[in-house]
Amino acid sequence: MTISDELAIEVRGLANRFGDQVVHENLDLDVRRGEILGVVGGSGTGKSVLMRSILALRRPDAGTIRVLGVDARSEREADRQRIEKATGVLFQDGALFSSLT
Secondary structure, three states: OOHHHOEEEEEEEEEEEEOOEEEEEEEEEEEEOOOOOOOOOOOOOOHHHHHHHHOOOOOOOEEEEEEOOEEOOOOOHHHHHHHHHHOOOOOOOOOOOOOOO
16 A cells, blocks of 8 residues: 555545434545545535534544544544644635635
């Protein structure tokens, strides 16, 4: 396995719901080390909920999430610190893509 084949983010069977509102159901996602992924979509389509789940800011209703090989739902402080030190977030109004059509 080369470094580009290593998964930075691995999501399996993710489900997020708010009452009767289903945001994600059985979502799988792989992001490899060095890969750049943009998640785009209309307001309310689940982009921020996905990010919050991956960064363990929200506990999903089902599924598993691994970030850099670490269970994102881990209660171990060392695991949480590893994820927190290796991740960053660009907020929706960060203007990264504002010049693109």
